[in-house]
Amino acid sequence: MTYVAAHLDRIGALLGEHVVLVVSSLVVALLIALPLGIVAARNARAGGAILAVTGAIYTIPSLALLALLVAALGLGRITAIVALVAYAQMILIRGIVAGLRGVDPALVDAARGLGLTARQTLLRVEFPAALPVVLGGVRVATVSLVALATVAAWINAGGLGVLLFEGIGTNNPQKIVAGALAAAALAIAADLALRAAERAVRT
Amino acid sequence: MTSSSRTVSPNGGARVELRALGVRYPNAAAAAVHDVDLTIEAGEFAVLLGPSGCGKSTLLRTLNRLVEPTSGTVLIDGGDVRERDATELRRGIGYVIQAVGLFPHYTVAENVSIVPQLLGWDRARIDRRVDELLALIRLDPAEYRDRKPRQLSGGEAQRVGVARALAAEPRVLLMDEPFAAVDAIVRASLQDEIARVHRELKTTVVFVTHDVDEALRLADRVVVMNAGHVVQTGPPGEILERPADDFVRHLVGVDAETRRLATERPLIER
Numbered sequence A: 001m002t003y004v005a006a007h008l009d010r011i012g013a014l015l016g017e018h019v020v021l022v023v024s025s026l027v028v029a030l031l032i033a034l035p036l037g038i039v040a041a042r043n044a045r046a047g048g049a050i051l052a053v054t055g056a057i058y059t060i061p062s063l064a065l066l067a068l069l070v071a072a073l074g075l076g077r078i079t080a081i082v083a084l085v086a087y088a089q090m091i092l093i094r095g096i097v098a099g100l101r102g103v104d105p106a107l108v109d110a111a112r113g114l115g116l117t118a119r120q121t122l123l124r125v126e127f128p129a130a131l132p133v134v135l136g137g138v139r140v141a142t143v144s145l146v147a148l149a150t151v152a153a154w155i156n157a158g159g160l161g162v163l164l165f166e167g168i169g170t171n172n173p174q175k176i177v178a179g180a181l182a183a184a185a186l187a188i189a190a191d192l193a194l195r196a197a198e199r200a201v202r203t
Numbered sequence B: 001m002t003s004s005s006r007t008v009s010p011n012g013g014a015r016v017e018l019r020a021l022g023v024r025y026p027n028a029a030a031a032a033v034h035d036v037d038l039t040i041e042a043g044e045f046a047v048l049l050g051p052s053g054c055g056k057s058t059l060l061r062t063l064n065r066l067v068e069p070t071s072g073t074v075l076i077d078g079g080d081v082r083e084r085d086a087t088e089l090r091r092g093i094g095y096v097i098q099a100v101g102l103f104p105h106y107t108v109a110e111n112v113s114i115v116p117q118l119l120g121w122d123r124a125r126i127d128r129r130v131d132e133l134l135a136l137i138r139l140d141p142a143e144y145r146d147r148k149p150r151q152l153s154g155g156e157a158q159r160v161g162v163a164r165a166l167a168a169e170p171r172v173l174l175m176d177e178p179f180a181a182v183d184a185i186v187r188a189s190l191q192d193e194i195a196r197v198h199r200e201l202k203t204t205v206v207f208v209t210h211d212v213d214e215a216l217r218l219a220d221r222v223v224v225m226n227a228g229h230v231v232q233t234g235p236p237g238e239i240l241e242r243p244a245d246d247f248v249r250h251l252v253g254v255d256a257e258t259r260r261l262a263t264e265r266p267l268i269e270r
Helices: A002-006 A008-042 A044-059 A062-073 A077-101 A105-114 A118-155 A161-169 A173-201 B056-063 B086-091 B108-112 B114-118 B123-136 B154-166 B184-201 B212-218 B236-241 B246-269
Strands: B016-023 B033-040 B045-049 B071-076 B093-097 B172-176 B204-209 B221-226 B229-234
Touching: A002 A008, A002 A173, A008 A044, A008 A077, A008 A118, A008 A161, A008 A173, A044 A077, A062 A077, A062 A118, A077 A118, A105 A118, A105 B086, A105 B093, A105 B154, A118 A161, A118 A173, A161 A173, B016 B056, B033 B056, B033 B071, B033 B229, B045 B056, B045 B212, B056 B071, B056 B172, B056 B204, B086 B093, B093 B154, B108 B114, B108 B123, B108 B154, B114 B123, B123 B154, B154 B172, B154 B184, B184 B204, B184 B212, B204 B212, B212 B236, B221 B236, B221 B246, B229 B236, B229 B246, B236 B246
Parallel strands: B045 B204, B045 B221, B093 B172, B172 B204
Antiparallel strands: B016 B033, B016 B071, B221 B229
16 A cells, blocks of 8 residues: 555545535535425326436446537536436435325324415425435435546546546556545445434434 | 413314305215304314214314315304415414324424414514413423424323414314324323313314214214214214214214123123
8 A cells, every 4th residue: 555655645635526526416416306306206297207317317327428428518527517416316306205205194284284385394394304315315326426426537527536547547556446445435434424414314 | 280271371262154065075976075054153162073984074174274165165253264365374273183293303392383483473482382381281391392202102292282283372273083093091181181271271172083982071062974964963962862863873872882892791701
């Protein structure tokens, strides 16, 4: 591990890029998935269509999707974020739909009967009750994005994938191992943190 | 605790009138509620009694517009409920359901204060009200305020459900099989509590049950329903002594027979 010892700064910088890539993708993905998930949970037909489309996107191989997006958007971080956002949709929407559909109907009946509006019922009752399941989706999506984001280096979007591609190009196994271990550590850390969050919101 | 419960002033009750009320669900063969005329006097404890599917819950839910009638009118204090905003109407009517439906991520105090909060009461008034109500339903505020619903027994949870429904001083309290999910001993104590609360607050209570004993025990007036119709209304004694038809006789009588058999069975088994 002499490589790691000698290049801590660089690994740290790439790790930082990786985190930025994943977190910004996740934020954008959630902004899209929340309204889509709410619609999908309320309306069976729309839900079927939304899950079919996002499910289809999820099956596209990541390299193929990146290649297609590069043709449209060019190289760089934005293209990578678009790809990661697209991949996260299915996992996030499934979590939101499962969470909202799993809310005890008695809670909704009580909320409506007490005089909460549909919006107040969603925000104050249904969403908090669904939150552990929704966060489960966020956790799975995050771990997937940490892994997927390594491929982003291939289109000049930076991150820990840089170490992997450089290691492959220069036949430097230490670099590959360093990149892989850093990505794995990040995924495990994210998983643990989000599991703790899930426990914290579980009533 | 009795001293603090005395601080809850009677809300008084509203008069509830149903005129030629009908509810037909889409695609249903028969009407769930058929041409019901019924007046519940201000402050009365009315119990809608009947077998499951007789339309009693549907009828109850037209009062706070969770179900919209397909014909007829619901008047509360003389005003047509359909002329009022449904949300605002519901905030003035207490609602208690069998499954309780306490919000699991809120504390007891937060659950109880949800309607006052929606109505924009100030913090101090809400805090006072929560303590008053917990005392009224005989849960020590100091001990129960900050508990989460999962830390309550079934009986305690439904007491909180009642407190939540009473929080904004409603003049009508709707209760849909509120005690059906708890065991017999807890049910008896909850029945005592709601009878006492009703005596203290003079709120109009409309209470749905399929349990004849419960109806006879709590009601000022029993409203017997079958297949969407009201078949008899009257004080408990009158329902027992002069059932209007075979259905009512059967409903009240079979129950008496069941009770008799239940007490005899141990003898037979011996």
